[in-house]
Amino acid sequence: xxxxxxxxxxxxxxxxxxxLLVPLLRDGGRALNLVRGVQLAVAAGSAYLLQVLCQTQRYxxxxxxxxxxxxxxxxxxxxxxxxxALIFSVVMLLSLTAGARELRESLRPEKLGWYCLLMxxxxxALLAMVYTDDLFTAYVFVEIxxxxxxxxxxxxxxxxxxxxxxxxxxxxxxxxxxMLLGISILYSLTGQLLFDDLETAVVLLVTAGEYRFPMVVxxxxxxxxxxxxxxQFPFHAWLPDAHASTFTASSAILSxxxxxxxxxxxxxxxxxxxxxxxLVAVCVDDLLFLLGLxxxxxxxxxxxxxxxxxxxxxxxxSAQISYIFLALGLGSREGLVAAAYQIVVHAMxxxxxxxxxxxxxxxxxxxxxGELRGAARMAPLGGLAFTVGGLSLCxxxxxxxxxxxxCIAGAALDAEWxxxxxxxxxxxxxxxxxxxxxxxxxxxxxxxRASQEQPLVWEHGNWMGQGALVVLLAGNxxxxxxxxxxxxxxxxxxxxx
Amino acid sequence: xxxxxxxxxxWYERFLRWAGGEExxxxxxxxxxxxxxxxxxxxxxxxxxxxxFGAYRLMRWKERKEKGLIPDTAPAPHxxxxxxxxxxxxxxxxxxxxxxxxxxRFLSVAVTAVLAGIFLxxxxxxxxxxxxxxPAVNEVARRYLExxxxxTGAVNAVTGMILDYRAFDTFGESAVLFAAAASTILLLNxxxxxxxxxxxxDELTNLLGRRLLPVILLFGVYIVLNGHLSPGGGFxxxxxxxxGLILASLVLGEERMEQxxxxxxxxxxxxxxxxxxxxxKGYSFFxxxxxxxxxxxxxxxxxxxxxxxxxxxxxxxxxIVACTMYTFYTLFLEGEEE
Numbered sequence: 115x116x117x118x119x120x121x122x123x124x125x126x127x128x129x130x131x132x133x134l135l136v137p138l139l140r141d142g143g144r145a146l147n148l149v150r151g152v153q154l155a156v157a158a159g160s161a162y163l164l165q166v167l168c169q170t171q172r173y174x175x176x177x178x179x180x181x182x183x184x185x186x187x188x189x190x191x192x193x194x195x196x197x198x199a200l201i202f203s204v205v206m207l208l209s210l211t212a213g214a215r216e217l218r219e220s221l222r223p224e225k226l227g228w229y230c231l232l233m234x235x236x237x238x239a240l241l242a243m244v245y246t247d248d249l250f251t252a253y254v255f256v257e258i259x260x261x262x263x264x265x266x267x268x269x270x271x272x273x274x275x276x277x278x279x280x281x282x283x284x285x286x287x288x289x290x291x292x293m294l295l296g297i298s299i300l301y302s303l304t305g306q307l308l309f310d311d312l313e314t315a316v317v318l319l320v321t322a323g324e325y326r327f328p329m330v331v332x333x334x335x336x337x338x339x340x341x342x343x344x345x346q347f348p349f350h351a352w353l354p355d356a357h358a359s360t361f362t363a364s365s366a367i368l369s370x371x372x373x374x375x376x377x378x379x380x381x382x383x384x385x386x387x388x389x390x391x392x393l394v395a396v397c398v399d400d401l402l403f404l405l406g407l408x409x410x411x412x413x414x415x416x417x418x419x420x421x422x423x424x425x426x427x428x429x430x431x432s433a434q435i436s437y438i439f440l441a442l443g444l445g446s447r448e449g450l451v452a453a454a455y456q457i458v459v460h461a462m463x464x465x466x467x468x469x470x471x472x473x474x475x476x477x478x479x480x481x482x483x484g485e486l487r488g489a490a491r492m493a494p495l496g497g498l499a500f501t502v503g504g505l506s507l508c509x510x511x512x513x514x515x516x517x518x519x520x521c522i523a524g525a526a527l528d529a530e531w532x533x534x535x536x537x538x539x540x541x542x543x544x545x546x547x548x549x550x551x552x553x554x555x556x557x558x559x560x561x562x563r564a565s566q567e568q569p570l571v572w573e574h575g576n577w578m579g580q581g582a583l584v585v586l587l588a589g590n591x592x593x594x595x596x597x598x599x600x601x602x603x604x605x606x607x608x609x610x611x
Numbered sequence: 612x613x614x615x616x617x618x619x620x621x622w623y624e625r626f627l628r629w630a631g632g633e634e635x636x637x638x639x640x641x642x643x644x645x646x647x648x649x650x651x652x653x654x655x656x657x658x659x660x661x662x663x664f665g666a667y668r669l670m671r672w673k674e675r676k677e678k679g680l681i682p683d684t685a686p687a688p689h690x691x692x693x694x695x696x697x698x699x700x701x702x703x704x705x706x707x708x709x710x711x712x713x714x715x716r717f718l719s720v721a722v723t724a725v726l727a728g729i730f731l732x733x734x735x736x737x738x739x740x741x742x743x744x745x746p747a748v749n750e751v752a753r754r755y756l757e758x759x760x761x762x763t764g765a766v767n768a769v770t771g772m773i774l775d776y777r778a779f780d781t782f783g784e785s786a787v788l789f790a791a792a793a794s795t796i797l798l799l800n801x802x803x804x805x806x807x808x809x810x811x812x813d814e815l816t817n818l819l820g821r822r823l824l825p826v827i828l829l830f831g832v833y834i835v836l837n838g839h840l841s842p843g844g845g846f847x848x849x850x851x852x853x854x855g856l857i858l859a860s861l862v863l864g865e866e867r868m869e870q871x872x873x874x875x876x877x878x879x880x881x882x883x884x885x886x887x888x889x890x891x892k893g894y895s896f897f898x899x900x901x902x903x904x905x906x907x908x909x910x911x912x913x914x915x916x917x918x919x920x921x922x923x924x925x926x927x928x929x930x931i932v933a934c935t936m937y938t939f940y941t942l943f944l945e946g947e948e949e
Contacts (some may be wrong), residue, residue: 125898130786137882178779179892179898180906182763184751187779228797235790242783258790265794294839295730302737305747315746328733436944 120164122191123176123546125199127389128240129569133231142226146214149180149230150207153237157203168603173610175247183247183308190247190309194454194607198244198378201458204589205370205465206237212469213363216476219362221269229269233367233591236262240375249297249387250307253381256293256343260286267356277557278355286350289376293339299332309386319561320392331390332398337380337398344376346439347409350432353388354416357423357431361471365424369431370465374457377438381457384611385450396447403443403532407539409436414546422481423471426550427464432509433543434460441522441538444532447608448525452518454604457592459518463503466586470499473583483554483580488562497558499583504551506590509544514593519544521601627673684828759831764918765839774924775843778892785931789885792935796878799942812862820862827855835929841920849932856937865944874941881934883892884927891920 133154134147167173173192177183210233221229235589239258246252264286268279301307304315305324319325345353358367371444384393393399410433417429434456439455473496475481490497506513519540526536593600630649658697675681712768738745755772775783812820831852838844860868910917 120897120901123896127889127893127896130782131886131893134789134882134886134889137878176900178896178900179775181776185776186899187777225797228793230791232790232797235786235793238786239783248780251783252781254780254787257787258783261787261790262796265790265797268794268798299733302745302747302753305745305749305751325736328736331729331733350768379837392783 118163119174119176121163122161122189122199122241123178124237125159125203126189126241126245126554128152128156129234129241133234133238136227136231136234139227142221142223142230143218145227145230146217149234149237150210152234153203153207153210153580156241157207158201160200160203161192164193164200167191167193167196167610168606171606184311187251188247188308189245190280191245192607192610193603194611195244197603197607198374199241199460201461202240202244202371202374203237204585205461206233206240206367208226208240208582208586209363209366209465209469212360212579213366213472214248215576215579216362216472225269231265231564232262232265232269233363236266236367236372240371243375244378247309248307249300249309249312252382253290253294253297256290256376256379260290261354261374263368267360267370269364270360272359274355274611275359278352278359282352282356285349289339289349291339291341292335292342296335296339299328299335303328303332309382312387313389316392317389318386320395324336324559329392333383333396333398336383337402340376340380340383340438341405343520344373345432346405347412347432347436348405350409350413350435353432354420354425354428354435357428358422362468362475363433365428365472366465366468369428369468370461373431373435374498377435377457380442381450381453382611384488385608386400390585399443399445401443402439403536404439406436406440407434407535410440410539410543411546414543414550418546419551420550421483422553423475423483423486424468424481426554427467427471430467430547430550431460431464431549434464434507437518437522437543440536443523443526444529444536446525446528448528449522450608451601451604452521452525454608455521455601456518456598459506459514460605462586462589462593463514466583466590467500467503467507469583469586470496470501470503472496474500483557487557487560490558491562491608495580495583499587500558501555502587503588504547504555506594507561508548508551512591514590517597517600518596520597524567563573633740635896660662712800734776761914763921764912766912767841767844769842770839770844770921770925771918771928774839774921774928775919778924779896782892784883784890786889787930788931788935789881792828792938795939795942801875812864817863820858824855824859824862827851827858831855831929831933835914835925838929839921840915842914845928846932847914848925849929850936852929852935853936856933857940860937860940865941868941872937874938876940877934881931881938884930884934888924888927888931891924 129152132148134146139145139148171308173190173195175183176189176191178187180186182188185492204551210230217226217229235258239255239262242255243252246255260283262282264279267282268276297307300312302321304312306312306315316329319329342349357369360368360423388398413429413433413436417433420426420429438453438456438460441449441456443449444452464599474486474489477493477496478486480486502513506515509516509519523537523540526533526540529536629646632655728873738747742748755776756768759771759776760766761770765771765775794917833856834843834848836844836849836853838846838848856868856872863871895907908917909919912918916922
């Protein structure tokens with residue numbers, strides 16, 4: 115019984131319990147502070163856990179209650195889980211800090227409290243998705259994620275955000291439904307829900323050659339359901355509106371974290387349940403690869419056509435998610451490491467771009483490119499965050515995005531037929547990224563028209579929001595420059611996953 | 612909020628008076644930039660003249676009539692004779708969209724048919740229901756059924772499973788309910804809500820409701836309390852209780868129910884019950900996970916006070932479910948127009 119052993123359990127419990135304390139508080143400002151305080155504590159705990167697990171190079175399971183795993187619930191923590199929990203809590207904290215001013219101004223105090231409550235439940239659900247060792251528990255928390263994420267969009271209560279939230283809800287329910295069907299088919303074939311037992315049962319069934327067809331259908335349903343929820347290319351129709359029409363903090367959380375929560379479950383399924391062997395045998399990996407490849411190109415082309423900054427960033431999110439699918443579809447361990455790298459990088463970068471864009475929109479008062487001309491001069495730190503994030507996604511060396519692309523390219527070199535398409539896709543997609551990010555960056559640093567000219571007002575009193583952007587910038591540069599150590603850490607994490 | 616004459620008048624009249632330059636809620640200030648903008652917009656439309664319809668037309672007509680621009684004998688704009696001859700729009704406009712709608716219909720049928728075929732094939736390939744050798748009949752289910760009463764103290768195996776063996780999942784499920792209730796409150800709860808006047812239930816509701824209400828509530832409490840002894844438990848008992856609360860609201864009226872059970876209290880009670888669940892199960896997860904002992908005594912299976920934490924947990928879940936159902940009912944009721 116040591117502290118680090120209890121951290122996964124305590125993180126989830128703290129997140130959920132602090133969310134439930136919110137209705138008992140008097141006003142929304144306190145709720146926001148409580149929620150952020152808990153996120154800070156979880157971040158500190160996860161960092162400590164990560165350090166301990168890297169030193170000991172092992173993973174552990176935590177029995178939830180008095181009954182061992184196939185009967186009771188179980189959590190599992192290794193270096194990768196600890197790293198993801200750390201990143202998730204840091205991004206959540208920074209998004210709620212940098213977006214706090216907008217939330218305070220546009221939500222009534224009692225509504226701010228409810229918003230914080232739902233975001234904290236979402237945070238708890240994401241932590242549970244990361245740490246759980248049980249497929250059904252994962253599904254329960256996917257449900258919490260679905261409800262709270264839709265409300266993160268609808269909370270703005272503009273007509274557009276309500277419509278896009280309803281569309282998001284439809285897609286999200288479809289994804290959950292397909293996932294549940296997949297889980298129930300898998301359960302009736304194996305009688306197990308725990309990832310390790312599932313793997314044993316699946317291997318037995320595959321070697322015996324029994325129930326081949328239902329097994330493949332179940333694998334496809336789970337993949338399909340989770341790809342709809344994580345907005346992989348042909349199913350991304352809900353994403354641009356949902357991410358663009360809401361508060362900046364919600365956009366950053368949705369784009370940076372919620373999509374990643376579902377990807378973590380796909381990750382667990384591929385690595386621990388179906389195993390590379392089964393997936394390669396039924397060509398699911400090729401399917402993922404092709405989806406990723408087309409998504410990278412199509413979403414980027416769609417982003418080129420956007421006239422609104424947040425929609426462009428949202429389409430770019432869809433393109434970046436496709437990188438993860440491409441890396442997963444390589445069907446090798448290195449591919450999984452690269453996918454994990456991209457998950458971490460995109461969580462940090464995309465939230466930073468959204469928050470930077472939010473600062474600029476606030477300063478210039480409009481979200482179309484015409485109105486944003488010269489906005490970076492009015493909100494220098496926001497402009498810098500947008501610039502660094504954009505350049506990072508274009509693949510400028512020493513920034514995080516470059517390292518992720520480098521990692522994916524390295525993994526693609528060992529693949530069979532995928533090498534050339536993957537390299538071509540990476541190159542083309544980087545050029546497309548540059549085609550929309552670089553004009554955007556030039557526009558925001560340009561000179562405003564004489565009619566729009568406003569004096570630069572450096573706003574005081576928002577040092578926490580500005581500090582959050584600085585931390586994200588530092589994190590981006592760190593992920594880009596410390597390529598070797600981070601990759602070693604992720605390799606260790608994937609080995610112990 | 613007290614109901615005044617102003618709130619009784621329809622939204623449409625309020626809008627008309629606002630657009631006409633009055634303050635519907637009394638004078639707030641000399642300038643209303645939104646109305647100014649609206650007036651300019653109206654003038655713009657007027658200048659173009661092709662938007663002659665509905666509320667806008669009626670309003671312009673009233674305005675002109677007051678200025679004396681329209682003779683008193685002229686028919687009102689909602690009169691049939693006053694309608695300008697509108698050019699007949701072609702009913703079928705061949706276009707890309709219409710063809711895509713057809714394609715969409717065809718594809719949706721095709722996709723559904725393919726999915727239905729796949730699912731039927733899967734259902735045929737799955738192990739048959741009740742098969743002894745099915746993979747799902749394994750040591751997990753056996754232990755739940757054979758050792759459940761002994762290990763959890765609950766005679767009802769389902770309750771033992773959801774509130775003791777897999778209590779973490781149930782905590783998640785209750786949190787889903789709470790998240791749904793919280794989202795509805797965030798979206799629909801309006802402090803300027805209009806409390807509807809209660810006209811009293813009709814005779815049948817009154818007669819049956821008043822007699823059934825105590826029975827229903829008692830039955831709900833019974834199901835919740837006996838969840839570990841007989842079929843039932845927090846979820847089903849809570850649903851019965853929630854139905855009872857809704858019936859009470861129908862019979863007694865919302866204003867009386869708002870005094871008996873204010874909406875703010877319902878949400879607080881829900882949150883406190885979930886917190887209690889979290890704290891109780893947190894204790895049990897913590898002690899179980901760290902193998903320190905300190906178990907809650909199980910009691911004799913079959914008695915009311917047995918099963919360790921299961922009875923209080925069932926009560927918590929029951930209250931959460933009942934309050935969530937009732938909250939949904941009250942919030943969605945406000946949206947109804949008279």
